[in-house]
Structure formats: C-alpha cells, structure tokens
Amino acid sequence: MLPSDVVLSKVRPEALRAPESGIVELVNAGRDREDLIPLWVGEGELPTPALIYRDAIKSLEEGETFYTYQRGLPVLRHALAQYHSDLYGRPFDSERFFVTGSGMHAILMALQATVSAGESILVPSPVWPNLAACAGIAGVEPIAVPMQFSEGKWTLDIQRLKDALTPHTRALFINSPCNPTGWVATVEQLAELRSFALEHGLWVIADEVYGRFVYDGATRAPSFYDVAEDDDPILYVNTFSKNWAMTGWRIGWLSCPKGMGQVVENLVQYSTSGTAAFMQRAALGALQNGNEFLQHQVMRAGKARALLLEVLGSHSRIRLSRPDGAFYLFFSIDGITNSREAAFKILHETGVGLAPGTAFGEGGKPFFRLCFARDMDQLNDASRLLCRWIGD
Numbered sequence: 001m002l003p004s005d006v007v008l009s010k011v012r013p014e015a016l017r018a019p020e021s022g023i024v025e026l027v028n029a030g031r032d033r034e035d036l037i038p039l040w041v042g043e044g045e046l047p048t049p050a051l052i053y054r055d056a057i058k059s060l061e062e063g064e065t066f067y068t069y070q071r072g073l074p075v076l077r078h079a080l081a082q083y084h085s086d087l088y089g090r091p092f093d094s095e096r097f098f099v100t101g102s103g104m105h106a107i108l109m110a111l112q113a114t115v116s117a118g119e120s121i122l123v124p125s126p127v128w129p130n131l132a133a134c135a136g137i138a139g140v141e142p143i144a145v146p147m148q149f150s151e152g153k154w155t156l157d158i159q160r161l162k163d164a165l166t167p168h169t170r171a172l173f174i175n176s177p178c179n180p181t182g183w184v185a186t187v188e189q190l191a192e193l194r195s196f197a198l199e200h201g202l203w204v205i206a207d208e209v210y211g212r213f214v215y216d217g218a219t220r221a222p223s224f225y226d227v228a229e230d231d232d233p234i235l236y237v238n239t240f241s242k243n244w245a246m247t248g249w250r251i252g253w254l255s256c257p258k259g260m261g262q263v264v265e266n267l268v269q270y271s272t273s274g275t276a277a278f279m280q281r282a283a284l285g286a287l288q289n290g291n292e293f294l295q296h297q298v299m300r301a302g303k304a305r306a307l308l309l310e311v312l313g314s315h316s317r318i319r320l321s322r323p324d325g326a327f328y329l330f331f332s333i334d335g336i337t338n339s340r341e342a343a344f345k346i347l348h349e350t351g352v353g354l355a356p357g358t359a360f361g362e363g364g365k366p367f368f369r370l371c372f373a374r375d376m377d378q379l380n381d382a383s384r385l386l387c388r389w390i391g392d
C-alpha cells in the first residue's frame with residue numbers, strides 16, 4: 001500500500017465517500033482560461049458595494065479583532081429581526097436569529113440540531129447538492145424525491161414526498177426558490193408541507209436563500225413564515241451571499257423557534273466558535289444600507305432572465321423552464337443525455353462555463369445550469385456561443 005492509501009484507509013468511510021462537487025470539478029478545469037465566461041457558480045461579477053463593507057474596515061481599524069458573541073452581535077440580531085418584520089409585516093424576536101459562517105454553515109447546524117446518524121431527511125430533487133453531501137458525512141441518509149419536469153415546468157408532487165416517508169425520517173429539506181430549477185412553492189404548498197411535517201413530527205429545514213429573487217413584481221417569494229407559527233419546528237436557512245453580493249465573505253443566518261438558543265450557541269461554539277466581528281459589521285451594513293443594491297441586482301437578473309428566455313428559449317433544440325425564482329436557467333439540449341461530459345466539451349470549445357445537471361442529484365443528468373445574475377454583455381456572448389455550439 002502507498003503511504004497515502006494507508007492514511008486514507010483510516011479516514012471515516014462517510015468522509016471518504018463524500019462526493020467531489022460536480023460544479024467545482026468544472027471550475028477547477030477551466031478557471032484559468034482567458035476567454036472564460038463563468039456562469040457555473042451561484043454568484044454575479046459585481047463586488048460588494050462600499051456602502052456595505054465600509055464598517056468592516058472601520059471595525060478592523062478600531063481593533064474589533066477578538067472572540068465575539070457565539071450567537072452573533074446583538075445589534076446584528078436586532079437588525080435581522082427588523083429586516084424580517086419589514087419583509088413579513090409582523091414582529092420578530094431577535095432571540096430567534098443566529099449569525100452563522102455562511103448559508104452552508106446554517107445548513108450544517110440545522111442538520112446537526114435535528115437529524116441523527118442512521119436517520120433520514122427527505123429532499124426534493126434536483127437540488128443544490130451540498131445538503132445531501134453534508135447529511136451523508138454525518139451518517140444521515142438523504143432520500144431524494146424526484147420533482148417532475150413537463151411542459152416547461154417543474155412541479156413538486158407532495159404525495160410523492162409523503163410516500164417516501166419512513167419510520168427513520170426526521171426532517172424535510174425544502175429549498176424554495178429552488179437552486180437549480182427556479183421552482184417556487186406556493187403559499188398553499190407551503191401550508192401543506194407544514195401540515196405534513198407537523199402530523200409526522202418532522203422538522204422542516206427551509207432554505208430560503210433566494211427568497212428575494214422573484215420576477216413577478218413581488219418583493220419576495222412565499223415563505224414558511226407566511227403559514228407557520230413562531231414555535232413550529234422549522235429552521236430557516238439564509239445568507240448574505242446572494243442578496244448583497246457577499247459570497248466571498250462567508251456569513252449567513254439561521255432562524256429557529258424559541259428555546260433553541262443554548263443548542264445553537266453550542267453548535268456554533270463547536271464548529272466555528274463565532275463569526276468574525278468585522279464580517280458582522282458588513283452584514284449589518286447590508287441590512288441597513290443594502291436595499292437599493294439588492295433591488296438593482298433583482299432588476300438586472302430579471303432583464304437577464306428575459307434575454308435568455310428569448311434567445312435560448314427560441315432555439316429549437318433547447319428545452320427549458322421559466323424560472324419563477326432564484327437566478328438560474330436550467331435547460332437541456334435535445335440529443336444530450338450526459339451533461340457532465342457535455343459541460344466539459346462546451347467549456348473547452350466555447351469558453352462558456354456551465355454547471356452540469358449531474359451535480360444536482362437525481363433527475364438532473366440531462367440538464368445544464370446557467371447563472372444569470374450577471375452582466376448582459378457576457379450573457380449575450382454566452383448565448384450566442386452556446387447556440388452556435390449546439391447548431392440547428
């Protein structure tokens with residue numbers, strides 16, 4: 001055995017089995033291309049605005065470089081409560097909000113708080129793959145429940161979710177608006193999912209990180225907050241990454257029912273031991289000064305979406321759904337069944353970086369995901385190159 005094999009043979013099987021991200025694999029293969037048009041990851045090209053980050057600089061200059069509150073700076077938790085009150089039109093207690101080291105960290109803690117090794121979580125699929133991988137590492141079984149794609153629309157059959165329930169199921173993971181499909185749950189569906197969870201004693205992990213990216217003129221997507229009581233067993237995952245172009249900062253939040261404070265504090269203590277104070281100052285800046293920027297991003301994504309629906313939507317070999325939310329176009333190309341292989345080809349032959357649908361679990365294989373929270377010229381070029389690559 002090679003020394004590295006000896007080392008690997010001692011690694012926990014769950015960690016060893018964790019899949020390489022099917023998105024990162026593409027990025028690693030193409031990130032240095034000079035003519036690259038990177039539409040593969042979930043971020044735009046706009047940097048975080050100064051209005052948001054300037055208090056982070058001030059914080060560092062003033063020496064705010066020590067250990068800080070495990071639950072988050074009180075001022076930021078209050079600002080989160082205010083942000084939710086403004087958005088949902090009712091009061092929120094700041095005690096329910098916990099600052100996390102990203103949306104991903106919020107997902108990790110939500111899982112750690114609710115599902116034990118040997119138990120399972122239901123996950124409508126295709127979906128952003130990190131939840132399933134994170135569950136797998138913890139010894140939790142993610143059960144994929146396929147969504148349906150027909151007549152240009154993704155739908156979730158809640159009965160299929162109910163049928164997938166086992167005695168070991170502890171939670172449902174609902175990502176609406178959905179990455180990658182753009183599916184958005186209606187208030188009625190959220191109410192039905194809530195009743196199902198309550199009836200069977202399940203937790204809901206509600207990933208609403210794209211809740212502000214909707215294109216029908218509303219300021220937000222329907223949310224579990226619209227149908228749930230404050231004490232319901234629902235953990236809400238959110239992030240500063242998308243709304244305020246802060247993907248590189250790694251800061252998000254978790255919102256929990258009353259009584260979870262010490263549990264979440266401990267989970268923070270034993271994972272990151274807190275989010276750096278200067279980053280929390282930028283997060284506060286986002287909530288206090290970032291509304292105009294957020295609206296600009298949504299408006300820009302809406303225009304990009306319209307362009308892509310027109311150009312790619314009129315190509316005879318492209319099948320797509322009109323995304324009601326999030327900022328991804330999820331499409332297939334007639335004749336292509338293995339998107340991983342094709343995404344590498346497209347990258348090498350055109351410089352357009354797409355995420356292969358294979359990365360998004362069951363049901364994703366023939367699809368490609370394209371992030372449209374980006375510059376219109378880039379998207380114009382990318383659509384032209386793609387249409388030329390596909391041919392007639």
Ligand SMILES: Cc1ncc(COP(=O)(O)O)c(C=O)c1O
Binds near residue numbers: 042103104105128240
């Ligand atoms: C559905 C979903 N949830 C959570 C996240 C996590 O966001 P972050 O870790 O960047 O805060 C992402 C990021 O792409 C996402 O798409």
